[in-house]
Amino acid sequence: MNTSNDRPKLGLYSLTSCSGDILEITNLEEDLLRLLDVVEVVDLNVAMPSTGKSPDIALVEGAVTQPDEARFLRRLRKKAKYIVSIGTCACTGGVVARGTKKRKEWLREVYPETGEGFTSTFPRPVGDVVPVDFSVPGCPIERGYLMHCLGYLLKGVTPEVPNYPLCMECKMKGNECLLRYRGLPCLGPVTRAGCGARQPSVGRPCDGCFGPYEDANKEALVEIFRRMGLGEDEIRMRFDLFWER
Ligand code: SF4
Ligand code: SF4
Known part of the structure; x- marks a missing residue:
């Protein structure tokens, strides 16, 4: 087994989302053990305090709906070698970015007491805030597809992905x-x-x-x-x- 010092550092970050993509990663089963043998997890913001180390690869799920999230991404961009948006919310805004015109109406309908008071901004993909090196779409992500892409990125190569239907x-x-x-x-x-x-x-x-x-x-x-x-x-x-x- 590699020591933590010589393994590439992996950060997992969840923005506004259901956390379904990070959950898929924790469900990688045997592949998770293989992954942990070759990377050091330095951040997992939904489950542990930061180690303070800069990630080589930052996997970011969720849409950006808060000014704090945009600030966080700008800081992350300065530290991480690769930023990879994972899951459709991070890649395009996803389901939460539906209804541009009817949004206020829907908020009032679903949250009659508090809908008007929400301070969140319209959901934006990660790439709208900082340059993204690669995107892994899916709602949620497909585990095999993610492992395929990580295999390439760990070798410093842009992943090859299907360009067919x-x-x-x-x-x-x-x-x-x-x-x-x-x-x-x-x-x-x-x-x-x-x-x-x-x-x-x-x-x-x-x-x-x-x-x-x-x-x-x-x-x-x-x-x-x-x-x-x-x-x-x-x-x-x-x-x-x-x-x-
Ligand atoms: S079939 Fe595949 S691409 Fe289509 S919605 Fe389901 S997971 Fe997404
Ligand atoms: S082959 Fe038919 S069912 Fe399968 S993805 Fe294409 S349109 Fe859908």
């Missing part, structure tokens, strides 16, 4: 196509692969949390949805969950 992973699993054979509005044809077709593999259409791959043809899929009989509002809502940021 989720449908390819879905086909490789031998799944029946939910779009073609069950008429379900799956976003797989325009969503970046990497999750292993989590939802289609259990009979649910993809919601697009990995975001688009390069050259994804959204208009073609919108046209297919129209021909399937989906209304314009339904189509907009399909893309609104994760895509339109």
Whole structure:
């Protein structure tokens, strides 16, 4: 086993979020032991006080909704070699960044007593506040995908990630196509692969949390949805969950 002095230092930071991505990391099981053999965890802000050491790799989950979080990120940027946004909230703002126009209305509806008094700013991705070296999308992240990316980063190399649609992973699993054979509005044809077709593999259409791959043809899929009989509002809502940021 390497001593803590010669292992790269890893920091795990949670901003405004459900902490689901950090939770996925703690659930890495045997891979977690392998990871801890090659890195030293210097920060885990949801569970332990900081060691005060600067991280080589900072994994940041969650959206930025507080001035304190933006200040924290600027300090982190000066110390960390790599900042990696993990999870869709950190990468694009995620589910919490929905409803630009209706936000106040929703806050009043859900929190009638206190909704008006919230001081949080509109959720922003980490990359809106500081330069990010790499993004690992997913709601939550896919453990194998994260380990793949960390393997590259620990060698000082930018990770190679799939630039093809989720449908390819879905086909490789031998799944029946939910779009073609069950008429379900799956976003797989325009969503970046990497999750292993989590939802289609259990009979649910993809919601697009990995975001688009390069050259994804959204208009073609919108046209297919129209021909399937989906209304314009339904189509907009399909893309609104994760895509339109
Ligand atoms: S179920 Fe969805 S992801 Fe799978 S092949 Fe069909 S459209 Fe693509
Ligand atoms: S199937 Fe789609 S929504 Fe589900 S995890 Fe994969 S990319 Fe995200």
